[in-house]
Amino acid sequence: MLYLAQVRKNDFLDQHQLRLLARQEADNLWAIIPEEAFILLGKGKIMSENLLVLVELSPTGDIERIEDAANWVLYLVQNYLTIGITPEFLQHEAERAEHWRQSLTLQNQDLARRSLELEARREQIQALEESLKREKNGYSQEES
Secondary structure: OEEEEEEEEEOOOOEEEEEEEEEEEEOOEEEEEEEEEEEEOOOOOOOOOOOEEEEEEOOOOOEEEEEEOHHHHHHHHHHHHOOOOOHHHHHHHHHHHHHHHHHHHHHHHHHHHHHHHHHHHHHHHHHHHHHHHHHHHHHHHHHO
16 A cells, blocks of 8 residues: 655664655545554665655555655646645535536436326326227217
């Protein structure tokens, strides 16, 4: 699993560690890690303090890969922040989508209601046709 982490110095153990900040849930979905979670880098691994990195962890929690997060952050800035995608914009778009969904639901319900009304009218017409046929047959038998 991929994580965004910050390099910290653990003075007590005299080695660097990674503080996990967020984890990738899906391709474009990340979740903030609210509690403090750390992974020791091990003795001899020296990295700049406060450096942001992307770290891939195995299912057992072992570090499989670490890379500087600068290119990833620049990608986010280039693809989202230079065109004005802000949290407010995303909220507005989510509200528009919800309004559209509700509108479609209402239209669907209206169509279903109309369909039921048409079906009821069709049944009434069929019953009326049957009644007229019986009446017609009754008159033709009386005339004979």
